[in-house]
Amino acid sequence: MPGWKSLFPVDLAEEGRLSRREFARFLAVVSAGFTVGIGLLWERKRPLAGAPAAAAPQGPRPDAVKICRVSDLAPGNSFLFTYRDDRDRCILIHTQQGEWRAYRQTCTHLGCAVRWDGRKLECPCHNGAFEVEQGFPVQGPPTRPLSRLALELDPDGWVRVTGDLPKPGTLQEGAPS
Amino acid sequence: MSAPGKSQLTGAAMAVILLIVLVQVYLFETVLGAVLDGQRRALPGAFFVSLALSAVALVLAFAVQGRNGRG
Numbered sequence: 001m002p003g004w005k006s007l008f009p010v011d012l013a014e015e016g017r018l019s020r021r022e023f024a025r026f027l028a029v030v031s032a033g034f035t036v037g038i039g040l041l042w043e044r045k046r047p048l049a050g051a052p053a054a055a056a057p058q059g060p061r062p063d064a065v066k067i068c069r070v071s072d073l074a075p076g077n078s079f080l081f082t083y084r085d086d087r088d089r090c091i092l093i094h095t096q097q098g099e100w101r102a103y104r105q106t107c108t109h110l111g112c113a114v115r116w117d118g119r120k121l122e123c124p125c126h127n128g129a130f131e132v133e134q135g136f137p138v139q140g141p142p143t144r145p146l147s148r149l150a151l152e153l154d155p156d157g158w159v160r161v162t163g164d165l166p167k168p169g170t171l172q173e174g175a176p177s
Numbered sequence: 178m179s180a181p182g183k184s185q186l187t188g189a190a191m192a193v194i195l196l197i198v199l200v201q202v203y204l205f206e207t208v209l210g211a212v213l214d215g216q217r218r219a220l221p222g223a224f225f226v227s228l229a230l231s232a233v234a235l236v237l238a239f240a241v242q243g244r245n246g247r248g
Contacts, residue, residue: 024194025238031197038204038220108214
């Protein structure tokens with residue numbers, strides 16, 4: 001045996017071997033990483049302090065959030081706002097027919113911000129489009145409708161949004177048609 | 178007597194840890210999809226479930242001694 005082998009008794013084949021316990025420890029740390037990720041999501045997506053609670057199921061909605069005055073938005077125009085959270089951007093639309101619609105501004109394809117072109121909501125990233133009545137996709141890669149928010153037009157001339165952000169394709173009760 | 182951490186993990190413990198990681202992947206993917214859809218009500222529950230699963234995995238991997246054997 002060469003002299004250096006007695007000084008450095010390292011078996012290279014054993015050195016590169018990963019034991020079952022080491023692999024288990026790696027997996028456990030990966031698992032903890034997922035937990036940290038979910039915790040960060042929870043922290044980042046927590047509703048802002050002072051934000052109203054979820055919608056009341058019946059009767060008047062004291063938690064409704066004023067968005068803009070009816071007179072401030074002419075038919076055919078849109079208005080951007082945030083709701084419940086400063087990262088949840090939404091779009092309010094006053095259609096040419098005089099109807100009001102509000103959607104989450106996040107495209108259901110890959111999350112780009114949709115914009116109102118006067119007739120439909122379009123996503124500039126992949127040329128997707130959604131019709132304004134129900135938010136259904138009519139063009140491009142999106143397959144799910146936009147998240148529609150429930151609206152109230154109060155007697156004081158304000159447009160109010162109520163309830164929580166719905167899942168895409170669902171309509172919250174109380175939305176004016 | 179082998180040093181702590183040098184005992185071989187049992188197959189059952191290894192299977193449990195693998196299962197936990199699979200559940201964590203599914204949970205994270207589900208939570209991420211929900212957050213992208215604007216839903217956040219499930220976040221606290223998902224976090225605590227994930228925390229419990231991670232605790233089990235960490236205990237199994239770092240604290241539980243298995244059979245004595247190779248690394």
